[in-house]
Amino acid sequence: MKNIIIGIAVFATTLSACNNSSDKSNEAKNKNSDSVITSSKTNQEPTKVTTSVKDIIDGYLQMKNALVNDNGSDAANAGKTIMTAVDKMDTSSLSDQQKKSFADVADDIKENAQHCSVNGNKIEHQREHFEMLTQDMYDLVKSAGAGQTLYYDHCPMYNNGKGANWISEIKEIKNPYLGKKMLTCGSVKEALK
């Protein structure tokens, strides 16, 4: 009997300890999974100390192409690439006006990229965030420039006919919202320089 009571007392204290530290251990877990991914990435290319708008665009295009291929786990990885690119962004070469626009889009780009990164098994949810991400990217490119020719495409069918836009590095239409189902649905609305 005594043993039981002692056992319960120990159990209860452990529980209360868990309760307080649950936030921290979650954070630690997130950090761990992040670092695993970054380290596997460093095998392919040396990690850059700072990144530019181009790296963010590259991450976005990587996500776009993953969604074209209906590949949620690649899209999730691209989300992580984008988050790192935004975090390490070197804004020193931007004008004041550009800095201001960057500050306004940066946290939303990260938030949308983050949701994509943790929803590798829910591609339709990724596509919802990709649509919002596109709006951020469009405004970023308009303000800071693309450094390459990009195409702003429109798909009238996505979202029950409400339509949605995306940015592509190629002129040919490859639809990231409908993927294989309707690969060539859409048209170029604008060329971005």
Add this chain to the structure above:
Amino acid sequence: MKLIKKILLAILIVLVAIQFIQPGKNNSNEILPTDISKQFSIPESVQAVLKTSCYDCHSNNTRYPWYSFIQPGAWWMASHIKNGKADLNFSEFGSYSTHKQQSKLKSIANTINDGSMPLSAYTIIHNTAKLSKENKALVIDWATKMKDSLSQKIKL
């Protein structure tokens, strides 16, 4: 038989013991200057729906239901509040960048439209938080219009 009695007793005592471990409560009662109602015009009808169906998990003021005073209900509620506020906090909506506000408004319309919000685990217990067809349309319409007017602002 004796063993079963001991185990039952142990479970009972554990249940009693965890009642003493209560997570901190999320009700500041103060309306921050960043509160969505301080920065945007929200029709009263929309505000009422948001308060009833969303604020328990997406604001700094939770109206705690009875089961949240009983463990493990309190943990369950606390984890919803923590994750819910991380994604969307109406009490701090005004501190978001314009782009983020825009995205959140779109997400609000999306989640209501596809029925993923309010969480069904919650509406099972909180019948009043369930959204009627009219209330869904009301909030979606408001969120979409708000979003469009913010997009307009960004373009200028």
